[in-house]
Amino acid sequence: MKTAVLGSGGWGTALALVLLDNGHETTLWSYTEEKNKILKEKRESPMLKGVALPEKLALTADLDCVRDCELVVLATPSFAVRETAAKLKDRLKPGTLLVSASKGIERGTSLRLSEVIEEETGGTCPVVVLSGPSHAEEVGRGIPTGVVAAGPDEETARRVQAAFMSRRFRVYTTDDRIGTEICAALKNVIALCAGCLDGMGAGDNTKALLMTRGMAEIARLSVALGARRETITGLAGVGDLIVTCCSMHSRNRRCGILIGRGVPIPEAIEQVGAVVEGCYAAANARTLAAKAGVEMPIAQVAYEVLYEGRDVTTVVTDLMGRAGRSEYEESWA
Ligand SMILES: NC(=O)c1ccc[n+]([C@@H]2O[C@H](COP(=O)([O-])OP(=O)(O)OC[C@H]3O[C@@H](n4cnc5c(N)ncnc54)[C@H](O)[C@@H]3O)[C@@H](O)[C@H]2O)c1
Incomplete structure (x- = not known):
């Protein structure tokens, strides 16, 4: 499927590699053009030293990359989730699977990040939380890792499980977004x-x-x-x-x-x-x-x-x- 990962820090990059490895057409979005340029030149993230970014991983700083995607991952720092989600609203097709991979609670509102994403995208796209013991440095190197996909319902969580699951990245489903995010x-x-x-x-x-x-x-x-x-x-x-x-x-x-x-x-x-x-x-x-x-x-x-x-x-x-x-x-x- 066509996928995009937003946030090219350690975690976004590692997740983009998981999706790419599973055969998905994947784009990694950087917050700044400068960061995107560095990634394009070096084909390596400073946060994941020694892990090559394959040529087939598309790199961009243009948020239009989410148009026509079936799955979009948000992997920015928690403070940037609202502003990133707000920019998605007019670009997403209804029903796109949104995966919240950041870890935090919104300052000021104390909302969970899946709630922030739902608020900003108007509730037309289901939000699944991906979480668990998963250091980017190890996921990027293909070290066996297990996480949970917590969805609003079992069927949606299963779709995210299927997109990420591999011999090196095991995904369990759950319906508990509250517990997973807290x-x-x-x-x-x-x-x-x-x-x-x-x-x-x-x-x-x-x-x-x-x-x-x-x-x-x-x-x-x-x-x-x-x-x-x-x-x-x-x-x-x-x-x-x-x-x-x-x-x-x-x-x-x-x-x-x-x-x-x-x-x-x-x-x-x-x-x-x-x-x-x-x-x-x-x-x-x-x-x-x-x-x-x-x-x-x-x-x-x-x-x-x-x-x-x-x-x-x-x-x-x-x-x-x-x-x-x-x-x-x-x-x-
Ligand atoms: N690193 C991990 O192993 C890991 C694992 C699971 C979850 N997480 C979570 O993922 C999130 C991102 O972590 P990370 O390790 O990739 O962080 P990082 O510090 O490696 O990268 C953060 C990225 O966010 C970008 N950024 C900064 N301001 C931004 C803005 N306003 N809008 C959009 N992007 C912006 C930066 O350019 C940078 O590339 C955090 O919430 C973290 O808790 C990290």
């Missing part, structure tokens, strides 16, 4: 915190504690917002949390490591050199938690460190000093 956005906050622990030289026990209790608070929020519990233990939940908190490919973790070592936050973000979604997600987590009336102590301290100048070295002691409680919300109630 987990995808909030694991970046926990990854930032995990990086901070690594940067401060904390122990493995402490990191396991953070990841497990981090997942517990993501679960609390997701379920309060209408997610299925199964999503939490699936690829988009625990799967993505593990990879993001443990891998050096994770820019959120890398940013956290720098913060944990005492590098000032703006400098840490600058040094990472790519979008650090966890910084935006920490602010959104706070808003969503307040709206849903759930407690998210880890996301809260992440916000205080990122936005209120709190000293990161004081955080572990404070979290450890919280009142004792049951591990499960519902027990002893």
